[in-house]
Every structure is written in C-alpha cells, then in structure tokens.
Amino acid sequence: MLKLEQVSVNYGATCGVAQISLEVHEGELVTLIGANGAGKSTTLRAINGLEPLANGRIVFNGDVISGVSPAQVIESGISHCPEGRRVFPLLTVRENLEMGAYRRQDRQRVKRDMEHMFDRFPRLRERHQQVAGTLSGGEQQMLAIARALMARPRLVMFDEPSLGLAPNIVEQIFSLITEIRTEGVTVLLVEQNAYAALEMCDRAYLLENGRIVTHGSAAQMLANQDIRKAYLGG
C-alpha cells in the first residue's frame, strides 16, 4: 500500500534520514522505533509531503506521492497525527474536527462522522465548544486523533501519541489505535515506548542515525537480543 524506496532527507548539511526503504501493507499496523533523533519523525514528515526528498521516492497505492503537496497527500488517503498534537488552540473542539475534514465534499457524511467521533470520545462531545488550547494533554491527543480520522484516511500515521501523557491515558490511546486498525484503517506508528509499540504492531522497523538497521515481525523484534538490550530495558 505504502512503499518508501531509498528515501533520503537532508536538513542543510545534516542528514535527517538516509536511504530508507520500507513497506506498509493494507490493514497492517507497522511501527518505527528508535532513539531520539533516529529519524522517525523525519520519515513521517517525508511521507506527508512536509520535507522534500534529497533522494528516492514514495509510492502510495501505485501512485508516486513524493513531490506532491501535503494537501494532496491527505487527499490521496494519508492522515498525519503529528508529534506534540498540534491542535488549533484558538479553535473549538468542533472547529478542529471540521478542519480535519476540510478537503471532503460529502458534507452529510462529515456530519455523521462528527457524531461518530463524539460517540467514541464522549469527553470531546462534552467540550465541543471549548477552545482546544485549554483542553488537557490527554484530551488534546484524543482531539488530534479524532481530527486525523475526520479525513477518512486509508492510512493514518501517529507520531509519539503517548508523549507526556499519564499511564491510564496512554493505555486508552493505545487501545484506540488498535481499535482503529481493527476497523480497517492501516496504521504507521512512531513510538518512544518501544515495548508497547512492539506489543501492538504486526511488523516493525528499527532506525538508528537515520538508517533502518533491522526490521521484522513483532515477535522477531521482541526476541532480538540487541533490541532487548538497547530499547526494551534488557
């Protein structure tokens, strides 16, 4: 479904990622793990059209999407739930959700989807008129996820959805991601919490210094002694 072929991104003289090749198949939950600065966010930003490629190409459902605008990437069916949530702080919860669907023409279905989001996130329904900047961290993360889903993506990318959240909220977010995938949305997940990510994914790629150093099924990665030592606390 999604294929990165030898993708490199540079930030001036600094290398963000180098020669990354990876695949996500329809219906999979694939995770990227790696230390701070390994290039995980850069990979998602490259897919999303936010970073120009120095090399390689990105193909989604048979179409080359590298070089197109972020808006066109969304239109092709990829949604991005960015690191740090990035909700529109001065807009209300409802307006944030509407922004997620701004490219859609099917306004009746948008309305229905909005109701569905409120059923799924009762906390957001309660606070639909509250400006997003005053929501708690966990509520903002739920809003960011709901906003990404309002685009009706075929593939959704989550960047560090558990960052800075209390353990019970983290659990909720992870079960939500699993649920989204069960509903047929393909997921590409970036997580600092490698153990949790490997527990819920089908396959994983490990990045170090901008390169993919190993990849495999969740079971293979969890059994890998080097990964256990470096990323899973032994």
Ligand code: ATP
């Ligand atoms: P983290 O887990 O800390 O978010 P990451 O694996 O997502 O890390 P990236 O944010 O992709 O890592 O960063 C990869 C490399 O690119 C790092 O060395 C980082 O300093 C560099 N980098 C990222 N964004 C920029 C930028 N806008 N300008 C310059 N260098 C950047």
